[in-house]
Amino acid sequence: MSLTKYIFVTGGVTSSLGKGIISASLAKLLQARGYSVTIQKLDPYINVDPGTLNPYEHGECYVTEDGAETDLDLGHYERFINLPTSQANNVTTGRIYQNVINKERKGDYLGKTVQVIPHITDEIKRNIKLLGKKSNFDVVITEIGGTVGDIESLPYIEAVRQLKWDLGSQNSLFIHLTLVPYLSASGELKTKPTQHSVKVMLENGIQPDVLVLRTEHPLTSDVKKKVAQFCNVDIESVVKSIDVATIYEVPLLMKEEKLDVTVLRKLGLPENEEPKLEKWTQFINRLKNPKKEITIGLVGKYVELPDSYKSIMESFVHAGSINECKVNIKSIHSEKITDSNVSNKLEGIQGIIVAPGFGQRGVEGKISAVKYARENNIPFLGICLGMQCAVIEFARNVLKLSDADSAEMSRTTKNPVIDLMEEQKGVTEKGGTMRLGNYPCEIKSDSKVFEAYQTDKINERHRHRYEFNNDYLNKFEKAGMLATGHNPDTGLVEIVEIAEHRWFVGVQFHPEYKSTVVNPHPLFVNFVKEICNG
Ligand code: GLN
Numbered sequence: 001m002s003l004t005k006y007i008f009v010t011g012g013v014t015s016s017l018g019k020g021i022i023s024a025s026l027a028k029l030l031q032a033r034g035y036s037v038t039i040q041k042l043d044p045y046i047n048v049d050p051g052t053l054n055p056y057e058h059g060e061c062y063v064t065e066d067g068a069e070t071d072l073d074l075g076h077y078e079r080f081i082n083l084p085t086s087q088a089n090n091v092t093t094g095r096i097y098q099n100v101i102n103k104e105r106k107g108d109y110l111g112k113t114v115q116v117i118p119h120i121t122d123e124i125k126r127n128i129k130l131l132g133k134k135s136n137f138d139v140v141i142t143e144i145g146g147t148v149g150d151i152e153s154l155p156y157i158e159a160v161r162q163l164k165w166d167l168g169s170q171n172s173l174f175i176h177l178t179l180v181p182y183l184s185a186s187g188e189l190k191t192k193p194t195q196h197s198v199k200v201m202l203e204n205g206i207q208p209d210v211l212v213l214r215t216e217h218p219l220t221s222d223v224k225k226k227v228a229q230f231c232n233v234d235i236e237s238v239v240k241s242i243d244v245a246t247i248y249e250v251p252l253l254m255k256e257e258k259l260d261v262t263v264l265r266k267l268g269l270p271e272n273e274e275p276k277l278e279k280w281t282q283f284i285n286r287l288k289n290p291k292k293e294i295t296i297g298l299v300g301k302y303v304e305l306p307d308s309y310k311s312i313m314e315s316f317v318h319a320g321s322i323n324e325c326k327v328n329i330k331s332i333h334s335e336k337i338t339d340s341n342v343s344n345k346l347e348g349i350q351g352i353i354v355a356p357g358f359g360q361r362g363v364e365g366k367i368s369a370v371k372y373a374r375e376n377n378i379p380f381l382g383i384c385l386g387m388q389c390a391v392i393e394f395a396r397n398v399l400k401l402s403d404a405d406s407a408e409m410s411r412t413t414k415n416p417v418i419d420l421m422e423e424q425k426g427v428t429e430k431g432g433t434m435r436l437g438n439y440p441c442e443i444k445s446d447s448k449v450f451e452a453y454q455t456d457k458i459n460e461r462h463r464h465r466y467e468f469n470n471d472y473l474n475k476f477e478k479a480g481m482l483a484t485g486h487n488p489d490t491g492l493v494e495i496v497e498i499a500e501h502r503w504f505v506g507v508q509f510h511p512e513y514k515s516t517v518v519n520p521h522p523l524f525v526n527f528v529k530e531i532c533n534g
Contacts, residue, residue, distance in 0.1 A: 012197025032275030059307030067437025300355030337365030354386030387506030
């Protein structure tokens with residue numbers, strides 16, 4: 001098929017309705033019916049990308065293969081459809097304006113007054129269509145961040161309104177998500193917020209084609225009928241999205257509601273075969289019927305907001321399911337850990353993961369947690385800063401370099417066992433300047449990581465400025481901390497292990513970005529397996 005069809009997903013009434021999960025679930029179903037699909041997120045904030053955002057602001061920053069720092073919804077997209085996304089899958093208002101202003105400075109607008117309409121809306125449209133053209137997808141699902149009615153969403157809504165017209169009938173579709181609240185005092189589900197939200201869409205010139213109603217209680221057919229009647233859609237186009245135990249059940253729920261069938265009908269596309277979801281269903285069955293249960297301590301400084309470590313959390317869901325093991329994650333604030341209370345804080349846990357992060361805050365607590373894992377032979381996984389903390393701890397307590405530190409934390413240490421990468425030395429700008437995205441790594445065969453990956457050549461995603469200082473490599477290896485993975489081009493240490501330890505792995509990269517439902521990440525799988533078998 002040559003013509004790409006476009007689906008636009010908007011949200012009304014409140015934020016956090018799960019537009020990302022609905023978009024990913026629909027994509028999954030269309031993919032399972034044989035269509036090539038990708039999903040895009042348009043974010044209405046002015047940051048050029050979320051890379052400079054504190055996780056408290058916007059949750060985790062997700063990194064794509066091509067090194068784009070993106071919204072965490074892209075993680076959901078990849079976990080659901082098991083295909084990589086790229087820079088083109090996430091566009092912010094900041095990037096749109098930056099592109100337009102750059103064009104203006106180059107004189108591309110030939111003396112015209114540059115305005116929101118048409119120049120900003122044209123740039124939005126260009127970014128949406130670009131993604132469709134990129135790999136000739138059958139369907140592109142574009143999720144518009146924010147809530148309709150917000151001032152900052154307006155140019156996006158106007159752009160997709162125009163796009164529908166540009167693309168011609170049956171080539172695009174609007175899905176609008178709303179909330180149907182339940183008033184316990186009167187025992188009623190309320191449709192008025194949905195009606196008002198659709199009115200806002202209509203004021204902006206858009207009639208939604210499909211309404212997805214988020215609800216905590218089952219919707220009666222009366223409620224569906226009322227919404228259909230007052231919002232000008234047919235009854236099949238009113239889709240119930242009831243709360244479920246895990247986000248991974250949403251595709252099955254949407255299948256029951258025939259969201260995929262309705263969408264294909266409206267786009268004039270054949271239904272093809274029934275969606276093949278055996279692997280998916282198997283995953284959910286295992287998830288819901290675990291044979292064992294373990295608890296892993298996640299040591300990080302952003303633990304108040306679980307979205308900060310979204311991909312790590314989801315990687316454990318995937319690894320738990322394949323091991324038929326319920327993995328409980330106990331979040332422990334690294335700022336609250338000290339050498340003297342660590343055994344208390346980590347009581348009852350069977351594995352320790354030390355999270356990525358930036359800056360001095362909470363680092364000493366992470367180092368105490370590493371020490372506790374190392375000395376007590378507790379399975380340990382350190383990711384990025386977590387790996388760097390493992391190196392610092394080993395240097396201080398085994399190599400007896402008491403002032404060992406990362407140059408990020410101490411500029412004056414005589415033993416910068418973690419040091420700024422050479423290519424980072426002249427870098428002053430913060431946005432998009434880290435070592436980002438996929439880099440190759442070669443693995444030593446006699447190692448825990450080789451056991452996990454079953455190959456000696458891997459590619460993993462990165463997001464860091466500092467690295468293991470190779471001046472110290474000999475000392476570390478002699479004392480038992482081995483570099484079991486390195487970048488073949490630069491020699492940069494990518495993985496450290498302690499050979500004598502039961503399972504102690506630190507990785508400079510972020511394995512969590514690559515774990516998906518059908519391809520759980522081998523490091524998480526083996527980490528969980530080791531704990532389950534222990
Ligand atoms: N702050 C560390 C660095 O820049 C680690 C980064 C991370 O954990 N993503 O190297």
